[in-house]
Amino acid sequence: MGFRQRTLQEMISCTGIGLHSGEKVHMTIKPAPIDTGIRFIRKDLAGQCEIKAQSESVINTTLCTVIGNNVTHISTIEHLMGAFFGFGIDNAIIEIDGPEVPIMDGSAAPFIFLLKSAGIKAQKKSKEFIVVKKALHVKEGNKSITIKPSRELKISYTIDFQHPLISNQQYDYTFSGRSFIDEISRARTFGFLKDIETLRQAGLARGGSLDNAIVIDDFRVLNQDGLRYNNEFVRHKILDFMGDISVMGAPIIGHFVVDKSGHSLNHTMLKELSSDKKYFKRITLGEPNEGAREGFTIPAFGHMEPLPA
Numbered sequence: 001m002g003f004r005q006r007t008l009q010e011m012i013s014c015t016g017i018g019l020h021s022g023e024k025v026h027m028t029i030k031p032a033p034i035d036t037g038i039r040f041i042r043k044d045l046a047g048q049c050e051i052k053a054q055s056e057s058v059i060n061t062t063l064c065t066v067i068g069n070n071v072t073h074i075s076t077i078e079h080l081m082g083a084f085f086g087f088g089i090d091n092a093i094i095e096i097d098g099p100e101v102p103i104m105d106g107s108a109a110p111f112i113f114l115l116k117s118a119g120i121k122a123q124k125k126s127k128e129f130i131v132v133k134k135a136l137h138v139k140e141g142n143k144s145i146t147i148k149p150s151r152e153l154k155i156s157y158t159i160d161f162q163h164p165l166i167s168n169q170q171y172d173y174t175f176s177g178r179s180f181i182d183e184i185s186r187a188r189t190f191g192f193l194k195d196i197e198t199l200r201q202a203g204l205a206r207g208g209s210l211d212n213a214i215v216i217d218d219f220r221v222l223n224q225d226g227l228r229y230n231n232e233f234v235r236h237k238i239l240d241f242m243g244d245i246s247v248m249g250a251p252i253i254g255h256f257v258v259d260k261s262g263h264s265l266n267h268t269m270l271k272e273l274s275s276d277k278k279y280f281k282r283i284t285l286g287e288p289n290e291g292a293r294e295g296f297t298i299p300a301f302g303h304m305e306p307l308p309a
Contacts, residue, residue: 002298003285005127007031007091009119014110016102019076019189019213020064022206025098029114032091034125037249038084040067040074044097047071053081055247055270061263063204065244075100078243078263079189083111085246086180087120088301090127106188106212108239112181116303129283131296132254136279138269143260145269147279150255152297155241157258159234163192165216169234175242177302184242186228187235190214193222241266248274250282253296 011030018025032039042049048071051057060066064076080101084092086108094101104110136147153175160168173183191205191213199205208215214232215222229235237258244266245252261269273279283294291298 002088002301003126003288003291004122005034005090005125006088006301007033007036007121007123008089008115009121012114012118014102014104014114016104017207017212018098018100019103019106019207020204021075021098021100023098023100025096025100025102027097027102028095029118030093030095031121032093034091034123036091036093038081038089038092038094038246040077040094040096042072042074042097042099043095045072053077053247054249055267055274058247058267061267063199063263065247065263065267067247073099076103077101078240079104079106079108080111080243081246082180082239082243083108083115083185085242085251086112086177086185086302087115088127088177088251088299089115089120090250091123103189103207103212106190106214107236108185108243112185112302120303126284126286128250129285129291129296129298130248130250130252130280131283131294132252132273132280134279136269136273138265138272140265140268143262143265145259145261145265146257147269147273148255148257150253151295153251153253153299154255155238155258156256157234157238157241158260159237160260161233163216164219165221166233169231171231171234171238173238176300178300180242181302184235184239187232187239188212188214188228189236189240190216190233193217237261245270251299252280253299254280 008031013028038053057067059068
């Protein structure tokens with residue numbers, strides 16, 4: 001059923017703190033009809049408070065991905081969007097009473113729990129896939145992303161921080177719903193103790209704490225329980241990357257080779273990719289075997305209830 005559009009079986013809610021705003025927010029995720037896409041609605045505001053999660057809506061990439069319109073915005077969507085990607089969810093309405101998606105524990109794992117609790121439902125229309133046809137390379141200083149054609153979604157990610165606990169980390173990841181849950185979803189956002197005061201003076205990280213981020217001083221991890229993976233830092237970067245590429249509105253099939261990228265270059269890359277159809281083609285499958293004929297494997301997305309009769 002991986003080629004069918006998906007939504008939730010029923011609505012689910014949570015309450016948490018915004019990482020950057022520090023504001024308490026309540027969020028409800030609701031099922032949505034075919035071809036709705038992922039749409040956020042600010043329930044605390046009047047007027048044009050609905051924003052579709054799409055590349056054209058991205059308005060800021062400073063330490064998170066922010067989508068908005070002329071009236072309002074929603075910040076830090078990437079972990080929730082990554083969870084939607086992992087389960088192959090195409091259609092959902094997210095109602096929220098504040099300016100930022102709650103950070104929860106700093107990973108996508110709480111959102112995975114919520115979505116599994118709500119249940120995932122296949123819908124009676126095929127997904128669209130974005131299949132990379134031609135290599136593309138984007139660069140910004142010492143950061144770069146190269147996209148290559150591939151039969152499946154692969155991400156080869158390298159980070160390099162001047163810190164003894166992180167230094168150079170590299171991870172090769174091939175997407176499936178199960179591998180996303182096991183290898184990527186639990187990786188938390190991270191930051192350096194020396195930067196926290198500067199960030200807060202700039203209006204960022206006001207809700208950050210050891211409960212929702214890995215915090216590192218000059219030599220050690222300050223979180224009492226330590227790391228969830230010995231290379232949790234690069235795994236989290238892959239989570240952010242998957243959340244960012246999900247704003248294309250369809251799963252991308254290609255091999256991304258990523259070197260020290262962040263939200264800004266991620267979205268620059270998406271603009272370059274979508275600006276010229278020589279790099280990709282959009283494919284809607286009539287039945288599963290068409291994927292093989294088009295030269296790619298339909299991703300095995302996460303947990304799903306049986307298709308209703």
